[in-house]
Amino acid sequence: MTIPxxxxxxxxxxxxxxxxxxxxxxxxxxxxxALSLSSPKIIETEIVPFLGNNNKNILLIVRxxxxxxxxxxxxxxxAKMLGACKLNIGDVAIINDKKRNLDIDLLYFHFQPRxxxxxxxxxxxxNIAISMPLYVIKAYKKCNFLFTxxxxxxxQETDESTSGKKKLWGSLKQIFEV
Numbered sequence: 001m002t003i004p005x006x007x008x009x010x011x012x013x014x015x016x017x018x019x020x021x022x023x024x025x026x027x028x029x030x031x032x033x034a035l036s037l038s039s040p041k042i043i044e045t046e047i048v049p050f051l052g053n054n055n056k057n058i059l060l061i062v063r064x065x066x067x068x069x070x071x072x073x074x075x076x077x078x079a080k081m082l083g084a085c086k087l088n089i090g091d092v093a094i095i096n097d098k099k100r101n102l103d104i105d106l107l108y109f110h111f112q113p114r115x116x117x118x119x120x121x122x123x124x125x126x127n128i129a130i131s132m133p134l135y136v137i138k139a140y141k142k143c144n145f146l147f148t149x150x151x152x153x154x155x156q157e158t159d160e161s162t163s164g165k166k167k168l169w170g171s172l173k174q175i176f177e178v
Contacts, residue, residue, distance in 0.1 A: 047106075047110065048095060048102070048106065048107070048110050048111075049068070049069075049095070049096075050069075050093040050094060050095045050111075051069045051070075051075075051089070051093070051094040051095075052089045052090055052091070052092045052093045052094050053089075053090040053091070053093075054091075054092065054093035054111055055090050055091045055092075056087065056091040056092070056114070057111060057112055057113050057114045057115070058087070058091060058092040058093070058113065058114065058115045058116075058117075059092070059093050059095060059107060059111055059113045059115070059116045059117070060078065060092050060093070060094045060095070060116075060117050060119065061094075061095050061097055061102070061116065061117070061118050061119065061121055061126075062074070062094065062095070062096050062097070062119045062120070062121075062150075062151055063096065063097050063098055063100075063119075063120060063121055063150070064096055064098060065098045066098075067096060067098070068096065069094055069096050070094065070096060070151065073155065074151040074152075074155055075089075075094075077151065077154070077155045078094065078151075081168075081172065084169070084172070084178070085172050085173075085176040085178050086176070086178060087176065093111055095107075097121060097125075097126075100125060102125075102126055103126060103127050104126045104127050104128050104141075105127070107126070108141065108143075113143050114142075114143060114144065115143065115144045115145075115146070115175055115176075116143055116144070116145050116146070117145075117146045117148065118132075118145070118146070118147045118148065119148055119149070119150055119151050119154070120148070120149055120150025120151065120152070120153065121147075122147075123145065123147055128140060128145070130145075132145060132146075132147040133147070134147055134148060134149065134167070135147075135148060135164075135167040135168060135170070135171045136171075137171055137174055137175060144175055146171050146172075146175065148164070148168055148171075149164055154168065
């Protein structure tokens with residue numbers, strides 16, 4: 001395969017845009033474009049769509065394959081949970097990993113998280129190289145992680161989900177010092 005090259009001088013070689021796109025990943029190329037835009041958030045949301053403003057660098061990662069973000073009843077549950085922690089939806093980024101293609105390095109790059117709460121998503125799926133028992137806060141790469149059952153399991157009126165909510169609340173109090 002011959003790559004078309006425009007030679008400007010014997011010292012410089014300029015590659016066509018199509019070759020540059022092929023050589024670098026879409027993420028890198030997308031971030032290159034973000035530098036020329038007045039609002040980098042537009043590129044950020046195109047690469048990893050999220051709900052909220054991420055004002056306090058807190059990621060909540062869920063998985064609902066049939067939803068853009070998450071069902072309304074679970075959003076209400078999260079809003080109440082955040083309110084109890086003196087936070088709101090604007091303080092977090094809610095990411096739906098419905099395609100199962102997120103990676104911890106991508107999340108660090110785009111969101112610079114201080115806290116990540118995984119709702120029913122195994123940490124290994126995000127290439128996190130530590131084991132995380134349920135409801136135990138773990139520090140990893142300058143970030144606090146909390147692994148919990150799915151929102152479907154937590155947001156019910158059963159004895160098991162009530163017990164889970166109490167454990168979650170105990171962990172949230174430690175993370176957010178409430």
